[in-house]
Amino acid sequence: MSQTELFYALSLLQVEGVGDVMAKKLINQCGSAENIFKEKKATLQKIDGVGTSILKNLKDKSIFNKAEAELKFIEQEDIQTLYFQDKLYPERLKHCFDSPLVLFQSGNIDLQNRKIISIVGTRQITSYGTEFCKKLLEDLAPLNPIIVSGFAYGVDIVAHQTAMDLGLQTIGVLAHGLNQIYPKVHKKYVAKMEENGGFLTEFWSTSNPDKENFVKRNRIVAGMCEATIVIESAEKGGSLITANLANDYNRDVFAVPGRTSDKMSQGCNNLIKTQRANLLSSAADIVYILNWELENDKKETKTIQKQLFVSxxxxxxxxxxxxxxxxxxxxxxxxxxxxxxxxxxxxxxxxxxxxxxxxxxxxxxxxxx
Known part of the structure; x- marks a missing residue:
C-alpha cells in the first residue's frame, strides 16, 4: 500500500466509533481510506452503521496528527505494515470479519507455508506440559510448520523456544506496540526469533500491554492459524478464549488431556468433554485430522510416520x-x-x-x- 493510503488508514483507526469492522466496511464502500475523508456527507450517511457521531468525528483534525506521529515511528524503525487488502496479509486472518485493518510486523516472517498452528496455554506450565510441547514439536518438525503464540510466560515461550531450537519459523503476536517487549525478561529471545520469524501486532507504539489488549490479540492468534492447540489450562484462562475464537472461526482446536485432579488440565478436559476440541495425544493426531500427510510425498510421509510411531x-x-x-x-x-x-x-x-x-x-x- 502507498504511504498516503497508510496515513489515511491509520487516521481512520483513530476516529472514535470506528473499529476494524466499520473501517473495512467504509473502505469497501468508498474504495479507499483516503476517499472516506473526501466523500460527501450524504453518501456516507447511506452506509449502514454510520451516524451523526461518526460523521462528526471524521472531521476531528487531531486524528491526522496521531496518524502522522505513528507513521514517523514506522518509518524510523523500519516496520513493515500489512494492510487487510495486501497479498502478504495472513490469508486465513483476512477472512475473519473482525480482523485488524492494519498489522505491524518485525523480523523475517514468511507465511507462504500453509501449515500454521498456534500453541497456547497457561503461564504456569507444568513439567508435563513442557515435555508434551517439546515432544509434539519435535515430531512435527519434519513437516516444517509455522508456530504461532503470544510470547508470554509458560506455554507460549516454551513453544517459541522449542520451535527456534528445531529451526522452525515462529511468530509472537504481541498485545502492545513494537516499541517494547513484554514481559521484559523475554527480550533475550527477540533477536533469534526475528532471524526466522518475528512479531506481529495491531497495536501502536502508544499502546501499553494492558489486560484488555491480551484478550483482543487472541483473535489474531486464532484467526491466522489452521488450528489452535491448548497444551494446559486451568478452568478459566486466556487460552480458552483463544480456543473459543478458533471454534467461532471454524478452525480446528486440539487440547491435551490430563488427570481430573490436575488444576492445569481442567480447561483442556472441559474443551474435550464439551466437544470444543479434539483430544490430542500425539503429533499423529494433528497430521491425521488436518490431513497434512496428504500434502507431502511418500518419502516425507514415511519420515514423519517413523518419528511418530516409535511410541x-x-x-x-x-x-x-x-x-x-x-x-x-x-x-x-x-x-x-x-x-x-x-x-x-x-x-x-x-x-x-x-x-x-x-x-x-x-x-x-x-x-x-
Whole structure:
C-alpha cells in the first residue's frame, strides 16, 4: 500500500466509533481510506452503521496528527505494515470479519507455508506440559510448520523456544506496540526469533500491554492459524478464549488431556468433554485430522510416520504391522490373526485410534494410517 493510503488508514483507526469492522466496511464502500475523508456527507450517511457521531468525528483534525506521529515511528524503525487488502496479509486472518485493518510486523516472517498452528496455554506450565510441547514439536518438525503464540510466560515461550531450537519459523503476536517487549525478561529471545520469524501486532507504539489488549490479540492468534492447540489450562484462562475464537472461526482446536485432579488440565478436559476440541495425544493426531500427510510425498510421509510411531507398545506395533500389510480388516479377524482375545483387541484398537495411527471404518473395520 502507498504511504498516503497508510496515513489515511491509520487516521481512520483513530476516529472514535470506528473499529476494524466499520473501517473495512467504509473502505469497501468508498474504495479507499483516503476517499472516506473526501466523500460527501450524504453518501456516507447511506452506509449502514454510520451516524451523526461518526460523521462528526471524521472531521476531528487531531486524528491526522496521531496518524502522522505513528507513521514517523514506522518509518524510523523500519516496520513493515500489512494492510487487510495486501497479498502478504495472513490469508486465513483476512477472512475473519473482525480482523485488524492494519498489522505491524518485525523480523523475517514468511507465511507462504500453509501449515500454521498456534500453541497456547497457561503461564504456569507444568513439567508435563513442557515435555508434551517439546515432544509434539519435535515430531512435527519434519513437516516444517509455522508456530504461532503470544510470547508470554509458560506455554507460549516454551513453544517459541522449542520451535527456534528445531529451526522452525515462529511468530509472537504481541498485545502492545513494537516499541517494547513484554514481559521484559523475554527480550533475550527477540533477536533469534526475528532471524526466522518475528512479531506481529495491531497495536501502536502508544499502546501499553494492558489486560484488555491480551484478550483482543487472541483473535489474531486464532484467526491466522489452521488450528489452535491448548497444551494446559486451568478452568478459566486466556487460552480458552483463544480456543473459543478458533471454534467461532471454524478452525480446528486440539487440547491435551490430563488427570481430573490436575488444576492445569481442567480447561483442556472441559474443551474435550464439551466437544470444543479434539483430544490430542500425539503429533499423529494433528497430521491425521488436518490431513497434512496428504500434502507431502511418500518419502516425507514415511519420515514423519517413523518419528511418530516409535511410541507404540509391543501389542500395538503387532497390530499396526498386520494392518499395514493386510489393509482394511474387521476387528474379529484382527484379534484372530494377531492372537489376542476379543476383549483385549478392543482396548488396543482404541488406544491406537487415540494415537492417530489407525482409523475406524464402517463394518467394525480398521486400517493403518
Amino acid at each position: 507404540l507398545e509391543l501389542e500395538e506395533q503387532k497390530v499396526y504391522d498386520y494392518l499395514l500389510n493386510k489393509g482394511k480388516e474387521e476387528m474379529d479377524i484382527i484379534a484372530l490373526e494377531c492372537d489376542f482375545p476379543i476383549f483385549r483387541i478392543s482396548s488396543i484398537l482404541l488406544n491406537m485410534e487415540l494415537k492417530g495411527v489407525i482409523r475406524p471404518l464402517p463394518g467394525k473395520k480398521f486400517e493403518a494410517i
